[in-house]
Amino acid sequence: QWMMLDWKTKRPDMLADLDPFGLGRIVQDGLVFRQNFSIRSYEIGADRTASIETLMNHLQETALNHVKTAGLLGDGFGSTPEMCKKNLFWVVTKMQVMVDRYPTWGDVVQVDTWVARSGKNGMRRDWLLRDCKTGEVVTRASSNWVMMNKETRRLSKIPDEVRAEIEHYFVDAPPVVDDDSRKLPKLEDTTADYVRNGLTPRWSDLDVNQHVNNVKYIGWILESAPQQVVEKYELAGLTLEYRRECRKDSVLKSLTSVLGDGIADSDSDFDSGGVDCQHVLLFESGGEGEIVKGRTAWRPKDKDGVRSSIA
Amino acid sequence: QWMMLDWKTKRPDMLADLDPFGLGRIVQDGLVFRQNFSIRSYEIGADRTASIETLMNHLQETALNHVKTAGLLGDGFGSTPEMCKKNLFWVVTKMQVMVDRYPTWGDVVQVDTWVARSGKNGMRRDWLLRDCKTGEVVTRASSNWVMMNKETRRLSKIPDEVRAEIEHYFVDAPPVVDDDSRKLPKLEDTTADYVRNGLTPRWSDLDVNQHVNNVKYIGWILESAPQQVVEKYELAGLTLEYRRECRKDSVLKSLTSVLGDGIADSDSDFDSGGVDCQHVLLFESGGEGEIVKGRTAWRPKDKDGVRSSIA
Numbered sequence: 001q002w003m004m005l006d007w008k009t010k011r012p013d014m015l016a017d018l019d020p021f022g023l024g025r026i027v028q029d030g031l032v033f034r035q036n037f038s039i040r041s042y043e044i045g046a047d048r049t050a051s052i053e054t055l056m057n058h059l060q061e062t063a064l065n066h067v068k069t070a071g072l073l074g075d076g077f078g079s080t081p082e083m084c085k086k087n088l089f090w091v092v093t094k095m096q097v098m099v100d101r102y103p104t105w106g107d108v109v110q111v112d113t114w115v116a117r118s119g120k121n122g123m124r125r126d127w128l129l130r131d132c133k134t135g136e137v138v139t140r141a142s143s144n145w146v147m148m149n150k151e152t153r154r155l156s157k158i159p160d161e162v163r164a165e166i167e168h169y170f171v172d173a174p175p176v177v178d179d180d181s182r183k184l185p186k187l188e189d190t191t192a193d194y195v196r197n198g199l200t201p202r203w204s205d206l207d208v209n210q211h212v213n214n215v216k217y218i219g220w221i222l223e224s225a226p227q228q229v230v231e232k233y234e235l236a237g238l239t240l241e242y243r244r245e246c247r248k249d250s251v252l253k254s255l256t257s258v259l260g261d262g263i264a265d266s267d268s269d270f271d272s273g274g275v276d277c278q279h280v281l282l283f284e285s286g287g288e289g290e291i292v293k294g295r296t297a298w299r300p301k302d303k304d305g306v307r308s309s310i311a
Numbered sequence: 312q313w314m315m316l317d318w319k320t321k322r323p324d325m326l327a328d329l330d331p332f333g334l335g336r337i338v339q340d341g342l343v344f345r346q347n348f349s350i351r352s353y354e355i356g357a358d359r360t361a362s363i364e365t366l367m368n369h370l371q372e373t374a375l376n377h378v379k380t381a382g383l384l385g386d387g388f389g390s391t392p393e394m395c396k397k398n399l400f401w402v403v404t405k406m407q408v409m410v411d412r413y414p415t416w417g418d419v420v421q422v423d424t425w426v427a428r429s430g431k432n433g434m435r436r437d438w439l440l441r442d443c444k445t446g447e448v449v450t451r452a453s454s455n456w457v458m459m460n461k462e463t464r465r466l467s468k469i470p471d472e473v474r475a476e477i478e479h480y481f482v483d484a485p486p487v488v489d490d491d492s493r494k495l496p497k498l499e500d501t502t503a504d505y506v507r508n509g510l511t512p513r514w515s516d517l518d519v520n521q522h523v524n525n526v527k528y529i530g531w532i533l534e535s536a537p538q539q540v541v542e543k544y545e546l547a548g549l550t551l552e553y554r555r556e557c558r559k560d561s562v563l564k565s566l567t568s569v570l571g572d573g574i575a576d577s578d579s580d581f582d583s584g585g586v587d588c589q590h591v592l593l594f595e596s597g598g599e600g601e602i603v604k605g606r607t608a609w610r611p612k613d614k615d616g617v618r619s620s621i622a
Contacts, residue, residue, distance in 0.1 A: 015424070023349055038334055040372045041371060041372050041376075041388070042372060042520075042524065042526065042589060045515055045517060045518070046514070046518065053515065057353040060352060060353055061351045061352050061353060064352045065352075068417075077352070106334075111402075162444070198509070200431040203529065203533065203541055204356055204364060204530060204533075206357040207355075207356070207357065213353065215353065219515060222514065223513065239402050
C-alpha cells in the first residue's frame with residue numbers, strides 16, 4: 001500500500017527531484033509528508049543505536065515540516081494562520097510509539113506522516129518509519145492532539161475556520177498503532193518501585209514557546225527506570241499521556257514501577273521475556289499534579305546489544 | 312579561497328551529484344570534507360536559533376564522516392585501522408569555537424573540515440561553517456587531538472604506521488581560530504561566583520565507548536553560567552581544555568566566575584558590551600580533579616533575540 005523508494009534503480013536526476021536537501025516533500029496525492037533522516041553519530045547511544053529521543057525528534061520535525069510544506073505554518077510552531085489569529089496552538093495529549101528496530105549510525109530512515117480526524121475536537125497524527133535501503137518498517141507511531149488557547153490555557157474546540165484549513169488533509173485510515181487504553185493503577189511516591197527526585201529543565205530543554213519540548217519528558221521518565229532494565233533490555237514501545245505543562249522553574253520527580261507479579265528489585269524478574277513498566281512524572285515544586293504518565297514495554301537485548309525477538 | 316556553492320545556478324542533476332543524501336563528500340583535491348546540515352526544529356532553543364551543542368554535534372559528525380569517507384574508519388569511533396591494531400583512540404585536548412551567527416530552523420549550513428599537523432604528536436582539526444544560501448561564514452572552530460591507549464589510559468606518540476595513514480591528509484594552513492593560550496586564575500568552590508552541584512550523566516549522555524561525549528560538557532558548563540548572562544547574552548566564543556574523562560557513575564560540579572573587575576552578581580556588569588566568563592567542571596564524586604576548564608565570551612542580544620555587533 002505504501003510505496004517504498006528503491007534508490008538504487010533511480011537515476012541521479014530523479015534523486016535530486018525527490019529530496020536533494022533532505023527537507024522533505026508531499027507524496028501520495030498530497031496527503032502524506034515524507035522526509036529522510038540519516039542517523040548521525042551524536043544521535044546514537046552506548047548501544048550504537050539511535051535513542052528513542054532521536055526517533056521522537058524526527059517525528060516532531062516531520063510534523064512541523066508537513067504543516068510548513070502544506071503552506072499552513074502561521075506565526076507559531078505548528079499553528080496554522082487561522083489558529084494564530086485565534087491565539088490557539090496544538091498540544092499533544094497522547095503519544096504511542098512502537099519500535100521494531102532501532103537504526104544505527106549512517107542508516108537512512110524514511111519518515112512518512114499524515115493526519116486524521118480524531119473524535120469531534122481532536123486530530124490524530126501517524127508516522128511510519130522505514131529503513132530506506134530495505135523498506136522494512138522500523139517504527140510506528142500514533143498521536144492525539146487538541147487545541148489550547150494561549151491566554152486562558154484552556155482547551156478549545158476546533159473553530160470552523162481552522163477545520164476548513166486542515167480537514168482536506170485528513171486521511172481516512174485506521175491508526176498505525178492501536179489505541180492503548182488499558183487502565184493503570186495510581187503511582188505515588190509511597191508505592192513506586194523507583195523514584196528519581198530533583199529533575200530540573202535545563203535552558204536548552206526549552207522550545208520557542210519557553211516550554212519544555214514534549215520529547216524531553218521521555219528522558220526524565222527513563223531516569224527512574226531501573227538500571228538493569230535500561231542496560232539489559234531495549235525499549236520496544238511506549239504510551240505517554242501528557243496532562244500538564246512544565247516550565248523552566250519546575251522541579252520534577254520521576255516514578256517507575258515494574259508491572260506484573262514479580263518483585264521489582266530482584267534480578268530474577270528480568271531473566272526471560274519482556275518487562276513492562278509504568279511511569280509518572282510529578283511536580284516536586286513549581287506546580288501540582290501529574291505532568292506525564294504512561295507505560296513502557298521492554299524486550300531483552302541479546303549479548304551483542306542487538307534485540308532478540310519479542311517473547 | 313574556499314569555494315562557495317551557489318545552489319540556485321546548478322541543474323538538478325548537478326545537485327544530486329554533489330550530496331543527495333546529505334552524507335557529505337571529499338572536496339578540494341581530497342583534503343577537505345564537506346557536509347550540509349539543515350537545522351531542525353529540535354536543534355533550536357528558546358531563541359529560535361541552533362544551540363552551541365547542535366553546532367558542536369555537527370563538528371563531531373563531520374570529523375567522523377571525514378575519517379569514514381577517507382576509508383580510514385577502523386573498528387572504533389574515529390580510529391584508523393592501524394590505531395585499532397595498537398589499541399589507540401583519539402582524545403580531544405582543546406576545542407575553540409567562534410560563533411559569528413547562530414543559524415535558525417530550516418537554514419542549511421555547509422560544514423568544511425580538514426586536519427593538520429600539530430606539534431610532534433598531535434593533530435589539529437579545523438572547521439568552517441557557512442550559510443549555504445549566502446556563503447557567509449557563521450562559525451569557525453579549531454581543535455587539538457592526541458592518542459590514548461585504551462588499556463593503560465596513557466597518552467601515546469603517533470606510531471609511524473598511523474602517521475603513514477593520515478599524514479597525506481594534512482593541510483598546510485594556519486588554524487582558523489588563533490590559539491588562545493591566555494592563563495586563567497585557579498577556580499575553586501570558595502572563589503567561584505556561581506556553583507552548580509550534583510550534575511550526573513544520564514544514560515543517553517554516553518557514547519559507544521561508554522564515555523560521556525565531548526559535546527555534553529558544554530551543557531554542564533553552561534548550567535553554572537549566571538541566568539542573566541544566558542538570557543540576555545549570546546555565546547560568541549569558547550575555549551575548552553579537556554583534562555580528564557568522566558564516566559557514567561561520576562557526579563560533577565560546575566563552577567563559573569565572571570572575568571573582569573565588575574561585581575559578578577550585580578546587574579550593572581551586564582549593561583553594555585560583552586561579558587567573559589571562566590569555567591571549570593570538577594568531580595564531586597567518582598574521581599578527582601579538573602575534567603574540563605575554559606572560558607566563554609558573550610555579546611549582548613538585541614531585544615528581538617538577534618545578536619547585535621560585538622562591542
